Amino acid sequence: MVGKKDTVKKPSPPSLTEEKPISLDPLFGVPTQRIYPRDFELGELKPMDPVVQDVLVIAEEFFTRIQQGRSLIELLHPEYRWFLEEELKPWQGKSIPLQDIRVGKVSESSSGVMEIPFRVLHEGNRFTGSMLLEKKETQWYVADFSLDWSVIDSKEKERFDPFKE
Numbered sequence: 026m027v028g029k030k031d032t033v034k035k036p037s038p039p040s041l042t043e044e045k046p047i048s049l050d051p052l053f054g055v056p057t058q059r060i061y062p063r064d065f066e067l068g069e070l071k072p073m074d075p076v077v078q079d080v081l082v083i084a085e086e087f088f089t090r091i092q093q094g095r096s097l098i099e100l101l102h103p104e105y106r107w108f109l110e111e112e113l114k115p116w117q118g119k120s121i122p123l124q125d126i127r128v129g130k131v132s133e134s135s136s137g138v139m140e141i142p143f144r145v146l147h148e149g150n151r152f153t154g155s156m157l158l159e160k161k162e163t164q165w166y167v168a169d170f171s172l173d174w175s176v177i178d179s180k181e182k183e184r185f186d187p188f189k190e
Contacts, residue, residue: 077131080139080158083165084128087156088145094120102159102166109167123147138168145172 083100090097096117101109129142139158144151152172159168 076133077139080131080141080165081128083158083167084141084143084156087167087170088123088126091116091121092123094118097167100167102161102168104161105168109169121147139165 087097087100089095090100097113098106098110123145125146127144129144132140134140137160141156141158142153143156144153154171156167156171157169158165160166
């Protein structure tokens with residue numbers, strides 16, 4: 026028989042402000058929590074700015090044409106077209122199968138140029154770059170871009186390193 030004084034106290038549930046300790050793999054002592062990519066960020070969902078949306082449509086068309094081996098001339102800024110065509114000449118007419126394209130946060134400079142950082146996966150390799158878009162009259166054009174073309178041409182697979190930034 027249990028009296029009033031002998032009742033068992035129940036432990037209080039942990040508060041929401043307490044952080045869970047990192048659980049370690051018993052064999053190796055390595056953290057077993059999921060490690061997210063460096064650019065993983067969730068925030069408040071907001072409607073997309075129409076200007077950013079227009080710029081992203083041009084960037085998407087740029088990568089679609091690269092994958093299909095189609096001409097990019099219409100997307101290139103008329104003032105810088107000759108320079109950009111020279112950089113694209115080795116890849117002109119060749120389709121490049123890109124596995125995945127991740128686009129970062131679009132930023133605008135004080136002069137109105139939009140910058141889009143991106144990460145591309147291609148046959149086990151990945152590379153990062155950025156694209157600058159400038160508006161001329163009513164149309165957005167690719168004014169400059171940086172791609173590591175040597176990674177696309179490389180047949181060597183990248184070794185996964187979880188501690189690499």
